[in-house]
Amino acid sequence: MKGSFEVSLALREARTGARRIGVFMLAIALGVGALTGLHAFQADAAAGARSEARALLxxxxxxxxxxxxxxxxxxxxxxxxxxxxxxxxxxxxxxxxxxxxxxxxxxxxxxxxxxxxxxxxxxxxxxxxxxxxxxxxxxxxxx
Structure with missing residues (x-):
């Protein structure tokens, strides 16, 4: 069967590729989480500075x-x-x-x-x- 070799090769690549794509997706998720956290911190710091501007300045x-x-x-x-x-x-x-x-x-x-x-x-x-x-x-x- 000529098609079975191609199918087995594709399945083997899918197994190793799944690990690689998992690491890649984890890196993307961590990056998005870090950017979201930084944006939230920046927004909170700006809101705090606005509310305390008179005392700070x-x-x-x-x-x-x-x-x-x-x-x-x-x-x-x-x-x-x-x-x-x-x-x-x-x-x-x-x-x-x-x-x-x-x-x-x-x-x-x-x-x-x-x-x-x-x-x-x-x-x-x-x-x-x-x-x-x-x-x-x-x-x-x-x-």
Whole structure:
């Protein structure tokens, strides 16, 4: 029988091919599962960030630039402030400082804030009365 050889060969290939296709399908299923999990995590993280944006950013909108704002952007900010929306400003600067004896350099983050700081939350300080002792002016050092 001429057809039986072809049938037996096809059956043999089907048995070995089934294992290969099983591994292939497992890899596809794992990949789809991983992508679905990542998408769900990303969506949840984005929803959490949206719901906590005011606490995280200190407001509803944050405009940040490496240099001073141009006159056009300043005009937009001024028009927002004139419409009754609270606008707060801060400036941040990073620098290296060293001890008087020059023994060790450290990175310093210097932040200047206006009178509306802290934005949307109460400050947390150690010791607990450190913010109250500052009295609305002065310097806070953190390590």
């Amino acid at each position: 200190g407001g509803d909108v944050r405009i940040q630039a490496g240099n001073a704002f141009g006159p056009g952007l300043e005009a937009v900010i001024d028009s927002i402030a004139s419409s009754g929306i609270t606008v707060s400003r801060s400036i941040s600067l990073g620098s290296m400082v060293s001890a008087v004896d020059g023994s060790q350099a450290r990175l310093l983050q210097l932040v200047g804030v206006d009178a509306l700081y802290p934005h949307g939350s109460d400050p947390v300080a150690t010791p607990d009365d450190a913010w109250d002792r500052l009295g609305g002016g002065g310097v806070i050092a953190a390590d």
